[in-house]
Amino acid sequence: MPRPADHDDWRIAVQPGATVLSRSRREVVSYDLEGRVGSWFLDGTVYKRSLASEVVARRSEASPTPAAARGPRHRWAVPADEADALFRRAAVLADAAEGAVDAVPAAARDALRARLHEARAWSPERLQGERDRFAAAYAPIPILPPDQYGAVVLQATFGCSWNRCTFCSFYQDRPFQVRPPESFAAHVDAVRALLGRAADARRGVFLADGNALVLANARLRPILDAARAAFPDRPFAGFVDVFGGERKGVDDWRELRALGLQRVAIGVETGHDPLLGWLNKPGSADEAAAFVADLKRAGVRVAVILMVGVGGARFAEAHVAGTAALLARLALDAGDVVYLSPFVVHPGSGYAERAAADGVAPLDPEEIAAQYRVLRTAARGAAPRTPVARYDIDEFVY
């Protein structure tokens, strides 16, 4: 690991939701409001610590051509001994920053001193102990939509009520279960204790797991009330699939909107029905279009998730055509988002086996990149005011 800088050039920011310390351009470290280190930029690599104190690193290679925004991106789990070294380094930096308090305006100095005091108290051993606190508060969280990485996640249900899509193994380790009210209340308390003051920086509440919003409104009401009591003034969001969401009418969604539901993330995946069937996911393009229209009528924003490259070469042409046609029917606007998610085979899913049995050859990286560009163009053409963003499912850190 590189040594700390020889020459200090301090930059310090006391932000409402974080403290950011940097004493050279090659190193920027951010701490949450409890003083726990959250992220590092160190010599071109970005590290992030999850609430369970797992550390992931990401580094982009130099752009291969002047036209490309960035080169290939690498992501890896940081081994525990390296994570410890990073934790120690963050505490040392907070210690050293005591001598640079004058780098911030006078009005912020007392707040900075208090925050540095907190940050210095997080030894590597104490940070590693967050793993146990996380495990006491949460079942593993395998996925979130990108706009919810900074939300408070509350697990109102476990698993997925369908759990049979061939490409998905996120919830294979747990049957679908609704959390009883007492258990949910205890979970909310545990999450609040785990986050501490850092909850102030989390702007929304995400109702997990896979499709908590499939519950009838009568069951969701007390869940939303308890969540709002613990984390007030935050919008709600959650995953929902077309087949589950359709069970509610517009008035049901309107009621949830009034209770604070702002956006739902819908795993639409494709607009080509035979591909959806091949993936063993219920629903259809018509049903997706009708469901999104209901949500829009109810004032609920949508994040439409589409997979890029799924179904390989056999489905590529029809997947693109069907998905572009579906996008053109969705009437998305500025509050919505389209996520294009490059397909990766989940370990443990049945996709690879099914593809091999049916002779469905995967697309190569260039073909996936080309399909991504075509779908991005289609999304932008269909909904010029709607952001279109890449969704790399393995980039999630909570």
Ligand code: SF4
């Ligand atoms: S993709 Fe969605 S509906 Fe399908 S198994 Fe996974 S969580 Fe359930």
